[in-house]
Amino acid sequence: xxxxxxxxxxxxxxxxxxxxxxxxxxxxxxxxxxxxxxxxxxxxxxxxxxxxxxxxxxxxxxxxxxxxxxxxxxxxxxxxxxxxxxxxxxxxxxxxxxxxxxxxxxxxxxxxxxxxxxxxxxxxxxxxxxxxxxxxxxxxxxxxxxxxxxxxxxxxxxxxxxxxxxxxxxxxxxxxxxxxxxxxxxxxxxxxxxxxxxxxxxxxxxxxxxxxxxxxxxxxxxxxxxxxxxxxxxxxxxxxxxxxxxxxxxxxxxxxxxxxxxxxxxxxxxxxxxxxxxxxxxxxxxxx
Amino acid sequence: xxxxxxxxxxxxxxxxxxxxxxxxxxxxxxxxxxxxxxxxxxxxxxxxxxxxxxxxxxxxxxxxxxxxxxxxxxxxxxxxxxxxxxxxxxxxxxxxxxxxxxxxxxxxxxxxxxxxxxxxxxxxxxxxxxxxxxxxxxxxxxxxxxxxxxxxxxxxxxxxxxxxxxxxxxxxxxxxxxxxxxxxxxxxxxxxxxxxxxxxxxxxxxxxxxxxxxxxxxxxxxxxxxxxxxxxxxxxxxxxxxxxxxxxxxxxxxxxxxxxxxxxxxxxxxxxxxxxxxxxxxxxxxxx
Numbered sequence: 001x002x003x004x005x006x007x008x009x010x011x012x013x014x015x016x017x018x019x020x021x022x023x024x025x026x027x028x029x030x031x032x033x034x035x036x037x038x039x040x041x042x043x044x045x046x047x048x049x050x051x052x053x054x055x056x057x058x059x060x061x062x063x064x065x066x067x068x069x070x071x072x073x074x075x076x077x078x079x080x081x082x083x084x085x086x087x088x089x090x091x092x093x094x095x096x097x098x099x100x101x102x103x104x105x106x107x108x109x110x111x112x113x114x115x116x117x118x119x120x121x122x123x124x125x126x127x128x129x130x131x132x133x134x135x136x137x138x139x140x141x142x143x144x145x146x147x148x149x150x151x152x153x154x155x156x157x158x159x160x161x162x163x164x165x166x167x168x169x170x171x172x173x174x175x176x177x178x179x180x181x182x183x184x185x186x187x188x189x190x191x192x193x194x195x196x197x198x199x200x201x202x203x204x205x206x207x208x209x210x211x212x213x214x215x216x217x218x219x220x221x222x223x224x225x226x227x228x229x230x231x232x233x234x235x236x237x238x239x240x241x242x243x244x245x246x247x248x249x250x251x252x253x254x255x256x257x258x259x260x261x262x263x264x265x266x267x268x269x270x271x272x273x274x275x276x277x278x279x280x281x282x283x284x285x286x287x288x
Numbered sequence: 289x290x291x292x293x294x295x296x297x298x299x300x301x302x303x304x305x306x307x308x309x310x311x312x313x314x315x316x317x318x319x320x321x322x323x324x325x326x327x328x329x330x331x332x333x334x335x336x337x338x339x340x341x342x343x344x345x346x347x348x349x350x351x352x353x354x355x356x357x358x359x360x361x362x363x364x365x366x367x368x369x370x371x372x373x374x375x376x377x378x379x380x381x382x383x384x385x386x387x388x389x390x391x392x393x394x395x396x397x398x399x400x401x402x403x404x405x406x407x408x409x410x411x412x413x414x415x416x417x418x419x420x421x422x423x424x425x426x427x428x429x430x431x432x433x434x435x436x437x438x439x440x441x442x443x444x445x446x447x448x449x450x451x452x453x454x455x456x457x458x459x460x461x462x463x464x465x466x467x468x469x470x471x472x473x474x475x476x477x478x479x480x481x482x483x484x485x486x487x488x489x490x491x492x493x494x495x496x497x498x499x500x501x502x503x504x505x506x507x508x509x510x511x512x513x514x515x516x517x518x519x520x521x522x523x524x525x526x527x528x529x530x531x532x533x534x535x536x537x538x539x540x541x542x543x544x545x546x547x548x549x550x551x552x553x554x555x556x557x558x559x560x561x562x563x564x565x566x567x568x569x570x571x572x573x574x575x576x
Contacts, residue, residue, distance in 0.1 A: 025550070039549045050549060161534045223541065230518035231528060240519060246449045251549050253511065259541030261327045261338060262313070 005080045005098060005191035006053040010038055012199040013049060013084060020044040022051065027245060032058035037248045045206035047087040050251035053080045060103060061242060072103030080191065083252045089218035091205035092118035093225065094198045098191045110187045111174035114194055115153055117167030117225060119218045120270050121277050125201045126168045130285040132197035133171050140186035149173045154282040159228050164278040166228050217271055220264035222254035293368045293386060293479035294341040298326055300487040301337060301372060308332040310339065315533060320346035325536045333494035335375040338539035341368050348391060349530060360391030368479065371540045377506035379493035380406035381513065382486045386479045398475045399462035402482055403441055405455030405513060407506045408558050409565050413489045414456045418573040420485035421459050428474035437461045442570040447516050452566040454516050505559055508552035510542035
């Protein structure tokens with residue numbers, strides 16, 4: 001299933017870009033398994049993107065024990081994780097993943113999520129993005145909970161040292177193991193439609209006129225993305241500390257970033273509106 | 289003493305630059321104390337620099353307990369921490385700090401260090417830099433140990449997920465509390481001469497001809513600097529997690545950075561030489 005999700009996500013992004021194609025990077029894990037990191041770099045509407053698929057297995061590492069119900073000798077984990085950093089400052093960054101984990105001793109769960117980080121806020125993009133996710137969740141009412149997972153996402157993608165949200169959120173869920181068939185069906189549905197709304201937004205925003213002020217704002221705000229991923233993101237930190245594949249984990253880093261002391265400072269109303277968004281209470285995008 | 293160290297470091301950097309001046313940013317800490325973050329941004333040989341001085345005090349936070357010999361009710365900490373990111377790719381980045389800590393219940397210690405991160409390696413710069421530090425240590429033979437602190441530095445400034453050193457090292461020391469007067473005299477001596485060697489190197493390299501390839505290499509290698517500081521640097525992580533002043537802590541971030549999947553790849557012998565340096569065993573720069 002994960003290969004189909006990867007294939008579908010790449011196809012949506014290639015269609016939205018109109019001119020770029022993903023390149024495979026197949027890799028093997030010495031302890032068992034491997035993956036395919038598919039990437040796009042520059043020269044088009046997508047400045048940098050990675051759609052990583054992996055399926056790995058082997059002896060259960062000691063640091064896993066605290067997450068398990070039953071002691072386990074071995075594990076299997078598979079997932080797709082993706083990031084899209086568009087060139088145009090008016091097109092938002094997107095991040096998503098779906099993942100499955102099991103041990104040889106009965107533990108299993110699904111996790112995943114999708115969220116969006118704009119540099120300039122378009123309310124209609126936030127609404128269509130959240131509407132699309134809520135609709136997928138609504139197709140699986142016994143196992144998916146959009147309101148709870150929207151809050152989980154808002155809590156997870158938060159930078160305490162800045163008092164800022166990373167973006168407009170989306171959903172985040174983990175350790176879902178209520179009913180295998182139903183959760184699996186939901187994760188499949190989510191995976192196959194992960195980027196439908198985002199693809200439309202990217203296609204619509206990619207050719208917006210912009211100037212050097214817009215580009216400077218995008219690059220400086222991307223600094224916050226770097227700070228979140230390296231200082232706070234538990235997935236990134238666990239991956240690095242458990243000797244995951246560095247290039248695949250850090251494929252999430254934005255392509256071009258600036259860090260200015262005390263910056264960036266909003267230079268117009270649109271930039272101030274983004275700051276009001278990320279420093280304010282999370283919004284409910286689906287109640288008019 | 290810390291104000292004099294800050295003053296002296298800024299003076300050395302302004303002289304090496306020849307055209308730039310530090311700007312004060314005075315701040316107060318609500319719980320007690322404050323500081324002055326002095327910065328330079330762009331428009332000259334220094335693309336970004338910060339020389340931060342702080343003196344803070346207040347109730348001892350719970351997470352401090354594990355570092356103390358005796359339970360303490362309050363603490364006092366002061367120090368100077370600095371970073372210099374030059375514009376010219378042939379000029380190295382420098383980082384240094386000196387710091388003092390004490391509690392109301394008898395614990396006290398000094399710490400500090402200075403290290404350099406080149407983008408292109410000049411053996412003579414590494415030698416003069418290490419020679420200068422070793423000479424300062426040699427003036428305080430009862431309390432300073434260049435060989436041991438050089439190793440400590442090599443161990444500290446290492447990126448496990450890349451298998452790379454951050455740069456050519458220098459010295460790193462912490463928890464020095466053998467004899468107050470002698471350690472204080474050493475730290476004063478080090479502080480007042482922290483950047484003497486680096487100032488000369490910056491002045492010599494700042495006008496080297498460079499092209500877009502050199503600049504791309506510098507910006508991509510700076511990505512490793514970001515990774516180290518946010519993923520591994522205990523000072524940065526402790527500062528952020530203990531609610532230190534974000535802007536002062538993250539003033540260390542390089543001004544312009546790129547992150548490329550699988551990159552950067554050395555494009556010439558000089559870049560390969562740097563990779564050989566950072567992926568090889570730490571060198572002894574003072575034995576011909």
